[in-house]
Amino acid sequence: MLSQLPALQVVIPLIAAPLCVVLRNKEIACLVSQVVSILSFLISLILLQQVLQEGIISYALGGWLAPVGIEYRLDILNSFILVIISGISSIVTLYSKKSVNFEIESEKIYLFYTGYLLMFSGLLGMTITGDAFNVFVFIEISSLSSYAMIAMGKDRRAVSAAFTYLVMGTVGATFFLIGVGLMYSMTGTLNMADLAERLPKVYDTKAILVSFAFISIGILLKLALFPLHLWLPNAYTYAPSVVSAFLSATATKVAIYILIRFGYSVFGSDFVFSKYPTAEILASLSIIAIVVCSIVAIFQTNIKRLLAFSSLAQVGYIVLGISFNNINGLTAAIVHIFNHALSKGALFLAMGCVAIVIGSVKIKDINGLGKKMPFTAFAIVISGLSLIGVPLTAGFISKWYLVLGAIDKGWWPLAIILLLTSLLALVYVWRVVEVMYFRSDPNSPEVKEAPLSMVIPLYILVAMTIYFGIETSFSAGLANEAAEYILGISE
């Protein structure tokens, strides 16, 4: 049983999805997705435990051994990412019931959860698999279901947002597939570990170079690095709150994981960083992303959209960490995947609370929120502090490693620019906080907090934001080990 866990990690949500369609009951669908998420979370914790004790787990799907069959390969990096995805999913599903009831038409709710479970399994699959083509399959599973879920948003613009995302997502996935195809034609294998062995022999061929370009662009589109980010803001803004929270915490993060996996493990950092100016390209794009998207966020009037642009800036921080090509930079990237999932997840969940009580997430409509919804407002403040990177919040840890990475790389002036941009985060967080606490709303002074079933999951994330800002052996410790491991095997 225990040896089948890698398969179960993906298969359980994948099977639960059609189950929801068959049962056609929104209550049960919600329950199923909650149970499945928590089960997955437990499985991922066990797998992480096993990896920490015994090293890499290789699981041959259907008994077909790699490189012919599909291999699920767990190392410390992707088992950590699995924990993040399934942990966030557990919290989001526990939170989801009231929010989904409010935002989605009643007869579509079971379909919503079906889509959710498919997306969940797609993301898990992308993370766990050790097969390049299999990654593409799971990208498609998760993307297709996320298009559908975004389109379920209350706002009519959700449909066009989903359509844009669909086109862009498909382009990205196609680029990725072309890249994988080229690699296959040169090496004759699709297994990542195998590819890593065979690629060095054909490093100098044009085909591999082009395949690297295709794969990078495809992934950068999926992770929404500026200027390939245009699909994301609308998708996050108009999607249902639950979907925004889950996507922002996990979807781009899994794409970032794929970038690390292909950049460092499959192609190898020698190929990626020594031969070509990849570091410079990624770093300059990320800096532009951080600055431009933070400034855009400052001027947004819709808070979900503000958060979406803030996410784009945070993606910039993560990719910057990856581009440093050293332990501290990579640690910063991995730990920020975790920390940002906590704080941005919390912020989007808080927006769900605001939406259900106030009915709008525009800045002009949340006057005096600090009095009306004290718990939600306070959660926004704490998570906002984490976005800025204030000490004792999780965001500070990421900032710390990122600066270390920049210094190790010899780019310390960059560290200054980088941290100056956290002042931009201060400004956009301040805009929200000012409206919540320092402007009173004459119309409705009475306290009306969101339901407890939403506030409690929200506060689990907020508590973790603080906890992992102080006790970092789980987050930064694992991220550091993962970074060492990833850099170790690519040497």
Added chain:
Amino acid sequence: MINFIPPGIILIIAGFLLLIVPKQLFRIIAFVAPIITIFIVLQIPDGVSLKGNFLDYSIEIIEGDKLSRLFGLIFSIMALGGTIFSINNIKNKELGFAFIYAGSAIGVTFSGDLISMFVFWEIMAIGSTMVIWNGLELTSHKAGLRYALVHFLGGVILMIGIIGNINQTGSSNFTAVSLDSWAQWLMLIGILINAGAWPISSWIGDAYPEASAGGMVFLSAFTTKTAVFVLIKTFPGTEILVYIGLIMIFYGIIYALLENDMRRILAYSIVNQVGFMVTGIGIGTEMAINGAASHAFAHIIYKALLLMSAGSVLYMTGKRKCTDLGGLYRTMPITTICGIIGALAISSFPLTSGFISKSMISQSAADLHLTYVWFLLTAASAGVFLHAGIKFPWFVFFQKDSGLRPKDPPFNMKISMIIFSAICILIGIFPSVLYSLLPFEVDYVPYTFGHVIAYLQLLLFAGLAFFILLPQMKRTLTISLDTDWLFRVVSLRIINFFSKELKILSDGIKGGTPEQISSFIDHLIKYHGPSGILAKTLPTGRTIFWVIVIFVLFLILTFLS
């Protein structure tokens, strides 16, 4: 057992409690927490008494020595005094944040390593920002944001400096470092920003007066003096500090003389007084460090006293401009007397606390034969008397009769002023009490005949000059000075050299003239605003275009290399 409680934490926890507890508990906590803190601060032994772990570093959350106990003591006395003064006129939230602010300042003084120091440092920035935000006026919000931006900027620079320093030296010890490389320079700059050092001094005059009467009493004490403490620990004897300190001294005097708002006068005088301390740290001998530390101690008391008296006037009259005030001595005798005592102390009048502390700094300059430094410090002492010693009490309490007849403020405000006046005088009469708390052995006798006479003469002539120049000293409403006019014009001239864009940007950051800000913001909105090109998201074609551009660029770059 009690040694293991970080003394700052008590005030921080109390601060959070104050934010939420009901009225009855509020007063109990507000008075008990500072008293407990004073008690604990005095108990902290030398050496490390609490360790922890953060990331890969072991951190020392409590490490005591004479210097940290001195600053911890004055900070906690200040928290108590500020509470007594403001308990009747401060918002619950404001006092709560003031406690968090004070607690983190105390946390800095007992930090044994740079990391825990930095953590408390940042909490301090948040706490003080919240105090300003809870101020009286609508303008407080914007001033608060500017304040926050300056301090987070300082924090960011300090953080990179600390990380670089740890990386280079392999140690996160909170001890003296030498200015070897960029990392130490960044640390110095980060700390100096919090000290209000020139050229980033204008935030003090800009933000502090926007706080409420009680809020400003708190604000005056902690941020700059914590920076002084950190400078004493990390950069004693760094020569550049002498010059920075001297610039601060004269910056404070000039701006205070030009100013009309009574609390802004006192805010600029903070820059001036911190300048004396920074100069002392730059000189760096044992006596100079003693002087800087004792001057910080004395300054906190008398500056708080001055702000309490100004705060009482503001509380009773609602007015803050010198031109609107005057003649209040008739009806506010206690406030007037206490204000004068504070003014005498800041002017280092013999028998007040300022005399026994500042003269140590001058003396140490004389001992090292730093003639110019000594001369400038002496000249500045006369300047202090002009701007704070005479100008503040004269225009507020005497001068013309403004027609206002306010009473002395409520009981608690009077008591706090009387206590702080008493401390000013007691320290002045019995300097050995303060001297015994200083980090180094004191071998200095302040009250020699020649010294006292020389000082009295200096002050006498400064006073004479004030009344002769009175017509020039009078500020009228028509002048209505822009606080950092000089600074801005000079820097604009320089920036003009570069480009218009840069000029607009720098104005935006420094809070320049409204048209320039708005044109800068229009510019930003044009591209970044909700309908700006950088915020547009719908067109699919554009993304595809970018995909292709990046792809081709990528290929070209990789093929070329």
